Amino acid sequence: MNWCSLPGYWIGFEVLERYGCRLADGFLITLQLVGWSFCLGLLFSLPLALMRLKAPLPVRALLVGYMTVFRGTPLLVQLFLVYYGLGSLRPFWQEMNLWWFFRDPLYCCLFAFTLNTAAYQAEIMRGALQAVPRGLSEAGRALGLSKGVILFRIELPQALMIALRPLGNELIIMVKASALGSLVTLYDLMGATKFAFARSFDLAIYLVAAVVYLALVEAIRRLWAVGERYLTRHLVARA
């Protein structure tokens, strides 16, 4: 017997015993999807936020448009536009040798989720950068520091601290949003659960998935709180 069918065996829940391994595989896919899209979004968010604040007007307008569209429409629409829309351009992608990417629901989800979360994270970064008191960069200029030093050694560390909490919330939102992948035939945790339900008609399998999602979200919340305490430890008044 595989390890992943053991929990179902222990609690005597036959459906979970039979589909436990599918659920475990789905859980791994959920983790990968969320991990990759969140990290890629984080990577893009900083340059996007900086350009949104400091680039020339046409670039800024373009970014405002991107952020408004991706934050103003449901992720489900964006996912369908990628999966059904871009996925319908098969000859074009085959010519570009990119068909392997848009054929796979996992990559489609990754693509849509990254675009979406990058827009939200860029907005978080923009807010955080704007919340850094202006006096800090002025003091840097008065000391004759270069623009790069002011940005990377003074403004960014402050801004990242402000952004930490909303970024944690965004990660949790991504975990929950990843369940949408099941609607484009991805067998993530939600997809595997739907599969098990369609075979067994046992609603309890949804409750199992609920417990797993709750545990994941709670674990992230706690870990994030620990990380936040560590990174802001110099701000805590000593007793």
Added chain:
Amino acid sequence: MADWVALLSFGPDGWGLALLQGAWITLSVAVVTLPFGLALGLAVALAFRSSSPFWRTAATLYTTVFRGLPELLTLYIIYFGIQLLVEHLIKLAGLQSQFSISPFLAGVVALGLVLAAFSAEVWLGAFNALHKGQVEGASALGLGRFQTFRHIVWPQLLRAALPGLGNNWMVLLKETSLVSVITLQDTMFIATRANVVTKEPFLFFGAAACIYLFFSVVSSIGLWALERRSARGFAPVGRQA
């Protein structure tokens, strides 16, 4: 291009009317969910502030569960769960009958439960922003509990909660797209069906995106006006640099 115009037209071959009806359903779900979710959220916030540990634990449990579950999962559990529960009850009562819950009702209940969990946090923050002296002053004036809430707490609570609740509304608008998976014929459902029939995904999902974007932009303008109105009588806080 001409094909696209024809496909979006209101004629017999166009999907224009269907999309508009879908947009109407999207709006109805959101508008019906809002008062239900906000009222329940206020109740949860009051439970948080209750002196009884039972209510506080219940409120914590409630918000942890409904903030942590994917909305899609909540929707499935409510939709299938209520159906099974009622069928079970019917069987227990010894009756022979089929029951199916309306997708609209299931959608409103599921989205309302989630909205309540998120808005409870907003209400709670607004309660914390309320100065204690306000309630004390009211009781010094001899106002009863209900009068204090109605005339002193509520107006200030609403003003403090408005930005957060506005945020909740924007999230809710987008989340309504999920009800399409339980066969409610909202914008997303119509767009999906139109795509199946016509094989024009960019056109129809693009149109759906425009509909949601329209609702979002109109809402944010409305919320901006509402916030300004609710802040009248307050001196503007400094000029933006």
